[in-house]
Amino acid sequence: MRALAASHRHRAEEEEESVFVSMTDMTVSFLFIVMILLAFFASRFKDQEVVARDEYDVVVGERDSARADLQSAEARIVELEGTIATLRAELLEAAERETDLKARIAELEAELEALRRNPLERYLDEVAATRLRILEDLRDKLRSDFPDLTVAISAENDALRFQGEGLFASGARTLTADKQKIVEDIAMRLDSVLPCYTTGRRQDWHEACNPGHAVIEAVQIEGHTDDVGDDLPNLRLSAERAAATYGAMSDKVPGLLDHQNYRGQPVISVAGYGKNRPIAGNDDAEGRATNRRIDLRFIMYSPGRSEEIEIIRKRLAVSDQPG
Structure with missing residues (x-):
């Protein structure tokens, strides 16, 4: 019995020892696997995240x-x-x-x-430019003084034009009181301008006002009519209007006739042309009103040869001498 019991005990111990060994082997194997995995991931980390210094x-x-x-x-x-x-x-x-x-x-x-260019040609160009400046200055001042006045510069840049009933009522030969004031203003402005461009006892040339040495030959007051009526009455009417304008100007400024041209003649003159110099057609009322006008024409002296230019300069410069 003892032997049997001992035998059973010995077998049981052997079985327990066999189980323990098996568990130890499994544990070691598991740890080994874990170490392999750690080594694998460590190598992966080194490859991706770590570089050499x-x-x-x-x-x-x-x-x-x-x-x-x-x-x-x-x-x-x-x-x-x-x-x-x-x-x-x-x-x-x-x-x-x-x-x-x-x-x-x-x-x-x-x-x-x-x-x-030819000196004479240069002089004549300067004279034309001077005349235009005179006309523009007079026109602007008259427009300023009389805003309702119809006044313009001719297409040829040689005259101031008072068209329609600018100075005379239709058919009238004399100036009304209000129109006479306009003519008197023109006379006073002319009297202040002419001394720098004319000769005679009232000449007053200086470089600032007339650098081109232009000389005014005539300031002609011209009367014009339309074609309504007979030629002779129209011619007489235009002449009478021009004469009435001339009379009003000389009455206001008697010394206006003292301004003389290069030949010693008064520059203010009068002419009546009737219907003979229209500037528009006479086919309608507007054209006829345009042709009924007074022109204040500036005729400039034109020397015939270049040598005469120096004579003109000396003639004008007489007034610029002191004393």
Whole structure:
């Protein structure tokens, strides 16, 4: 019995020892597997996230170099933008200088062309320009004084035109009181203008008012009519209107007749042309009203040869001498 019991006990111990060994082996195997897995993941981490020190230093150096290049490029951009702005300003200034120089060249070319022209031709061109300035000044002042007055410069730039009933009522030969005021104003303005362009005891030439040395030959008061009625009555009517204008002007400014032309003759004169010098058609009322007019025509002295220009200058300059 003891032997049997001992035998059973010995078998039980052997079975327990066999189970323990088996569990130990399994544990060791599991730990081994875990270690293999850890080694695997560690190697994976090293491959993806960790680099060698020398490689890291190379990458950092390249990064710092790139940053330095970027900063240098940005500084260069700022510098170039400043240079571009400066060059644009210089270009604009150069363009303005070019415009000024072109204008100056045009002036010099015009002056050169004028010098190349015949002196007589240059003088006559200056005289024509002077007459136009006189007419424009008179027209503007009359319009300012009498806003309702119909006054214009002729197409030929040689006369002031008072059209329709500008100075005379239809069929009238004399000036009404309000029209006479206009004529008297014209007389006073003429009297202030003529001394710089005429000779005689009242001549008063100076460079500022007449740099071209123009001389007025005549200021002709011209009467004109339309074509309604017979020729002779129209001619008489135009002459009477011109004479009435002349009389009102000389009554207001008696010294107006003292202004003389180059030949020593009074510059104020009168003419009546009737219907013979129309400036519009007489087919309708508007055209006939245009032709019924008083013209104040400025006839300028035209020398026949270049040598005479210097004589004119000396003749006008007499009034500019002191004393």
